[in-house]
Amino acid sequence: MSTRKQLRSLVEARRGIIVPGAFNALSAKVIADLGFEAIYVTGAGVTNMWFGMPDQGFMGLHEIAEHTARIRDAVDVPLIVDADTGFGNALNVRHTVRVLERAGADCIQLEDQVAPKRCGHFSGKEVISTEEAVSKIKAAVDARRDPDFLIMARTDAAATLGFEAAIERAQKFAEAGADILFVEAVTEAEQVRALPQRLAKPQLMNMVIGGRTPIFNADQLAELGYGIVLYANAALQGAVAGMQKTLTVLRDEKEVQESSGLVASFAERQRLVGKPEWDELESRYS
Secondary structure, three states: OOHHHHHHHHHHHOOOEEEEEEOOHHHHHHHHHOOOOOEEEOHHHHHHHHHOOOOOOOOOHHHHHHHHHHHHHHOOOOEEEEOOOOOOOHHHHHHHHHHHHHHOOOEEEEEOEOOOOOOOOOOOOOEOOHHHHHHHHHHHHHHOOOOOOEEEEEEOHHHHOOHHHHHHHHHHHHHOOOOEEEEOOOOOHHHHHHHHHHOOOOEEEEOOOOOOOOOOOHHHHHHHOOOEEEEOOHHHHHHHHHHHHHHHHHHHHOOOOHHHOOOOOHHHHHHHOOHHHHHHHHHHHO
């Protein structure tokens, strides 16, 4: 089964699969190695980890396509790719779909913010008109070459227009052909509980650590009927905390030992990047 068919099956099962975000190929390999069933290629993570900048629309199509292609080469699990606003109007969305499908994405996420977008859990968001947002979803649906390539439609309208307006938009996105719906940054537990009852299409719930949405256990979200439980930047936040802790010890104690428990072992690092397999290939071709 192709990774696109796998992802469609996972989403439609509505069992709340946890999908962590990857910000580069190595983080994707760690996620896959731990047995997660899908990976989210995070725009915020790419922006934070590669540019050292906040998630405020600085990433472009070239950057996310390059990361998608590298991650696709590194892992065999389905990839959901953050395409922000589609990097322009409906025509730009069409180009974005073609580029990311070719790069190895299995699903792209498009949102209805005014460009430049910002993190869904930041203040100051604005959304485009419903009509323009719907036209962009239609363009994405029409642009895909593979019918198993999935389109996820995200709305940020809850923060600016209210919860009911966000539901109305999501329903129109579904009617336009979106395969998965994503109502971002709801702020009340009852809203989290209500969404699967109000919208028929499979949905994603975004669990932002430190964000505005109440944290639910993934089993609870599965019982509610969510298809995907997204932890877009758990790996990133864990990596930052790990770097800070390790480097603080190095600064203060002037050394870090492999036995400290602060770092992955040398052997584990080589295993994750596939050195034994490369050694075998080197032997085969020499």
